[in-house]
Amino acid sequence: MIGLSTASVRFGNRTIFENLSFSVPKGECMAILGPNGRGKTTALRAMLGFQRIDTGQRRAPDIVGYVPQTATSQASYRVIDVVVMGRAAGLGLFGQPKAEDFAVARQALERVGAARFEAERFDHLSGGERQLVLLARAMATGSDVLVLDEPGAALDLANQQRLLTLLDGLRQSRDKAIVFTTHDPNHALAIADTALLMLPDGPALKGKVDEVVTPEHLQRLYGVPMCFVALEGTGQRAVLPAFAGARAA
Numbered sequence: 001m002i003g004l005s006t007a008s009v010r011f012g013n014r015t016i017f018e019n020l021s022f023s024v025p026k027g028e029c030m031a032i033l034g035p036n037g038r039g040k041t042t043a044l045r046a047m048l049g050f051q052r053i054d055t056g057q058r059r060a061p062d063i064v065g066y067v068p069q070t071a072t073s074q075a076s077y078r079v080i081d082v083v084v085m086g087r088a089a090g091l092g093l094f095g096q097p098k099a100e101d102f103a104v105a106r107q108a109l110e111r112v113g114a115a116r117f118e119a120e121r122f123d124h125l126s127g128g129e130r131q132l133v134l135l136a137r138a139m140a141t142g143s144d145v146l147v148l149d150e151p152g153a154a155l156d157l158a159n160q161q162r163l164l165t166l167l168d169g170l171r172q173s174r175d176k177a178i179v180f181t182t183h184d185p186n187h188a189l190a191i192a193d194t195a196l197l198m199l200p201d202g203p204a205l206k207g208k209v210d211e212v213v214t215p216e217h218l219q220r221l222y223g224v225p226m227c228f229v230a231l232e233g234t235g236q237r238a239v240l241p242a243f244a245g246a247r248a249a
């Protein structure tokens with residue numbers, strides 16, 4: 001279980017959010033959506049204890065697999081060492097990673113399709129490649145809670161598909177609580193059970209993903225007209241924005 005209860009965060013006299021409550025039990029996956037600067041990352045950080053909350057409570061286990069939005073701090077480490085860092089919490093203060101920890105890290109790199117980068121320097125990878133490596137690091141923790149901040153943002157379509165398949169596989173096994181932020185409502189529709197919409201005005205909207213991630217609510221969220229389109233031959237549908245300038249057929 002992970003979440004926030006009646007939480008508020010203020011920076012100076014600016015309130016980012018107040019009275020924010022949600023919880024994600026083991027076995028469920030929740031997507032958080034909202035405009036730029038609305039407080040999604042702050043909510044994740046508050047939940048994990050990296051950001052002080054002014055009111056309310058947070059709930060999270062001691063070890064969480066966390067994929068932050070940007071990562072530059074592991075500068076000159078090799079990829080395998082970055083992933084092994086995910087094992088650190090289980091090693092104790094002076095513990096050294098063992099062969100078993102490297103094996104878990106390699107397995108995680110395989111699962112995210114990044115095994116070929118194992119010996120490369122993390123800071124020499126592209127943004128998308130780094131994102132995959134950080135996902136592997138989160139998985140290598142073995143935690144039953146995964147928190148991902150825009151995990152698909154830098155990924156090409158094939159790797160978005162890989163990410164969604166991977167997270168859906170983890171969700172199907174129903175032994176993890178997964179929380180992720182995204183700017184792509186289709187990612188939420190694809191793999192989330194529930195969604196939290198941090199609306200630009202007023203309290204957040206939360207509920208079952210099919211009830212919350214609708215064109216009407218998304219229009220309120222982003223101020224852009226949205227509609228569902230049927231994806232011919234697949235039986236699937238996607239929600240799309242009607243951007244200004246988009247050509248009419």
Ligand SMILES: Nc1ncnc2c1ncn2[C@@H]1O[C@H](COP(=O)(O)OP(=O)(O)OP(=O)(O)O)[C@@H](O)[C@H]1O
Pocket residue numbers: 011016034035036037038039040041042043
């Ligand atoms: N440490 C800080 N001090 C002051 N303001 C901050 C701090 N951290 C974040 N903010 C502000 O809080 C607001 C919310 O930031 P946050 O990163 O949570 O937004 P977000 O919803 O994740 O945005 P995006 O979609 O652009 O990633 C922003 O306006 C940001 O500038």
